[in-house]
Amino acid sequence: MKILNLGSLNLDRTYRVEHFVQAGETIPAIGYGTSPGGKGLNQSVALARAGAEVCHLGAVGSDGGELLRILEEAGADTQFVQTLSGPSGHAIIQVTPEGENCIIIFGGTNRQITQEMVDAALRSFGPVDLLLLQNETSQGEYAIREAKRRGLRIAFNPSPISQELFRYPFELVDYLLVNEIEGGALSDRPGGDPEEILRELCRRYPDTAIVLTIGADGVFCGTNGQFCRHGAYKVPVVDTTAAGDTFCGYFLSGLARGLSLEESLELASKASALAVSRAGAASSIPALSEVEASRL
Structure with missing residues (x-):
C-alpha cells in the first residue's frame, strides 16, 4: 500500500517561554x-x-x-511537491517548560495547491x-471526493479546526484521527x-474508524461498534509539538x-512517547529501529 499525503510544509519558528503569552502581554522568550x-x-x-512508502503532495x-531536503532525507517521495511564487508556510510555536505548545500558522504556498496538482498526483495511485x-492546505475537500471516486481509502487528521471543515464529506473517510479539541468540535461536545x-463520532460516522488521542492519557479507538483504549507511555516530556503527527x-x-488496529495503536503510542521526550518537530520523530529497540 502506497500513501499519498496532501500536507503542509512549514518553516517553524519556536520560542521557549515560561507560559503562553496572554492578551495584551509582552513576555521574553527564554529560547529560540x-x-x-x-x-x-x-x-x-x-x-x-x-x-511506509509515502509520496508527499x-x-x-x-x-x-530545506523542507524538500528533510522529506527526501527521511525517504519520502517529493515528485509532487511544486515550487510556487510567494513564501512557504510558516508557524510560530510557543513551548512551555512542561513541554506544552500553542501554534499560529501562516498558510503561504500551502494554500496555493490546485485541483490540477491533486489530479496529477492521484493518477499514480x-x-x-x-x-x-x-486541514492546512487548499483542495482538501476536492481531494477526499476525488480520491474516494478512484477507490482510495482516506485517512483524515482535521487539524486545525476551521469553519470550512464542516462542509467536508466526513462520511467518505475511512480513518478519522483527532485529538480532544478536534473531536469535541466535530461532535458538538x-x-x-x-x-x-x-461514541458520538462513531454514531455520526458508523463506517469510519475513529482514533481519539487524549495526550498523556493515551488514545481511544472506535470501529464497527467496538471500542478500545491504549494508555500512553510515561516518559519525561520535553516537547509535544510533533507528538500527534508521529x-x-x-x-x-x-x-x-498489515498490523491489526490494536498493534498499530501500540506502535504509534510507543513512537509518540519517544518523540515527546525530545526537542523539535520533525527532528524529534524516531526511526522504526529506535521504536522497535525501545524498552518502554
Missing part, C-alpha cells in the same frame, strides 16, 4: 530555534521513518529548499492505496468527556504493514 515543520511534513517524515516557495490529509466524544504516521504505517 528554527526548524522544518508543518503537520504534513511531520506526518510524511513519520511515515517514511516508520518504513504539496507546495513550497523559493525559500523551501489506485484502490489499494491511501490518501492522508490534514467541546470540553466533553472523551468517551462521549468518541502518532498518525506510525499508526498508518502499521496498518500499511
